[in-house]
Amino acid sequence: MRNMLQAPIEYDKTKKGYFYLDKIFRLPLLFINEEEVFSGYVAMKLLSQYKGTPIYRHVKNIFDYFNNIVIKIDKNSFEKRIIFIEEYSPDFSEKIWNILIKAIKENRYIEFSYKGAWRKSEGHGYYIAPYQIVSKARIWYFAGYSKRQDAISLYCLHRITAIKLTDETFKPPKNFKYTNEDYDSFGVFINKDIKKCKIRFFNESVVYASERKFSNDQVIEKREDGSIIITFSSGQIYEVLRFVLSQGCNAIPLEPDELVCEWKKNIEIIYKNIYISFRFIHFAKLFNGFINAIIFSFSANKYFIVIFNLFCPTVVILIFAISYNFRFYSAIHFGKFI
CATH class of the missing domain: 1.10.287 (Helix Hairpins)
Structure with a gap:
C-alpha cells in the first residue's frame, strides 16, 4: 500500500501492526488500469441501446459516476471510432417498471390493463403473480402466473397501460424457468412442444443462415447446387415461419407439416x-x-x-x-x- 498507492502508513512495533499517519487519507475508490477504463467507456456506449427504458437512467448514473472519477483516456478520440447503431425499443413508463420490480422483490400480485397483439381493444383486470423479467431483441417481458387461467403467460411491458400493486403475496415455485434462454434461438417463452424443423436456403441466405445458431442440435447439410438444408429443433413454429418469410425466395421450409402449411398460406x-x-x-x-x-x-x-x-x-x-x-x-x- 505504501509503495504502490503512496499510503502514509507506518509500522507500530508495540502493537505489531500498521497505522495511518494521516487520519483523513482514503484509499482510491477504483483499482483499475487504463484498459479497464476503456472497457468501461465502451460499456457506456452499449448502454445507449436501452434509451427509453427506466433502467437506462439508473445504470447511466453509475457509469457517469465512474466516468467522473477516472479520466485517463481521451474520449473524443474514440467518439467516432466505436459506434453502436441503436435499434428501436418500445417505450414504457418508469412507474410500470418500478411497480413490477417491487412486486418481484416482495412477491406480491399486480393488477393491470393490457392490450395484447391480437386484441382490438384493451383488456382490463389482469391479476398476475410476476415471476421473471426478461429482455430479448430490445423488448422487455415478464412471465407471470394467472389464478383465473391457472397458467403461466408472457406479457410485454410496453403493452401495459395501467398497473397497481396489491397486498396479496405469493410464493414463487422453486427452480422456475419459463423463458427461452439457451436452447432455442426463436421466441422468448419456453414451449415444450418441440418439433424438428428443416429449411432449405439458397443464394445469399446460405451464408447468413449458416452463421446463425438456431438450436444446440442443429445440423447443416451442404447441397451440390450451393444451397444448404438446416435441421434443428424448435418449439416456436410461428417465429421460425417469420424468419423464413423474411428470407423471401431464398428459403423454403421442408418440415414439419405445420410450418410448411402456414408458409404456403402466407x-x-x-x-x-x-x-x-x-x-x-x-x-x-x-x-x-x-x-x-x-x-x-x-x-x-x-x-x-x-x-x-x-x-x-x-x-x-x-x-x-x-x-x-x-x-x-x-x-x-x-x-x-x-
Whole structure:
C-alpha cells in the first residue's frame, strides 16, 4: 500500500501492526488500469441501446459516476471510432417498471390493463403473480402466473397501460424457468412442444443462415447446387415461419407439416395481394385511355359524358372482380403457388 498507492502508513512495533499517519487519507475508490477504463467507456456506449427504458437512467448514473472519477483516456478520440447503431425499443413508463420490480422483490400480485397483439381493444383486470423479467431483441417481458387461467403467460411491458400493486403475496415455485434462454434461438417463452424443423436456403441466405445458431442440435447439410438444408429443433413454429418469410425466395421450409402449411398460406396471400395490385393498375391504365378516347369522340354531348362517367366505374370494378377471381381460383386449383 505504501509503495504502490503512496499510503502514509507506518509500522507500530508495540502493537505489531500498521497505522495511518494521516487520519483523513482514503484509499482510491477504483483499482483499475487504463484498459479497464476503456472497457468501461465502451460499456457506456452499449448502454445507449436501452434509451427509453427506466433502467437506462439508473445504470447511466453509475457509469457517469465512474466516468467522473477516472479520466485517463481521451474520449473524443474514440467518439467516432466505436459506434453502436441503436435499434428501436418500445417505450414504457418508469412507474410500470418500478411497480413490477417491487412486486418481484416482495412477491406480491399486480393488477393491470393490457392490450395484447391480437386484441382490438384493451383488456382490463389482469391479476398476475410476476415471476421473471426478461429482455430479448430490445423488448422487455415478464412471465407471470394467472389464478383465473391457472397458467403461466408472457406479457410485454410496453403493452401495459395501467398497473397497481396489491397486498396479496405469493410464493414463487422453486427452480422456475419459463423463458427461452439457451436452447432455442426463436421466441422468448419456453414451449415444450418441440418439433424438428428443416429449411432449405439458397443464394445469399446460405451464408447468413449458416452463421446463425438456431438450436444446440442443429445440423447443416451442404447441397451440390450451393444451397444448404438446416435441421434443428424448435418449439416456436410461428417465429421460425417469420424468419423464413423474411428470407423471401431464398428459403423454403421442408418440415414439419405445420410450418410448411402456414408458409404456403402466407405465400398465397402475398400472391393474392400482388395480383390485386398489378391487375388493378393494368385495368386503370387501360380504361383511362378508353375513357379519354370516348370522351374526346363524344365531347359535344354533355349528357353522354355525365352518364358515361357514372356507369363506367361500375363496369371496371365488375370486369376486374370477375377476371381476378377466375385467375386466382385457377392458380390455386392447378397448384401454381408451390
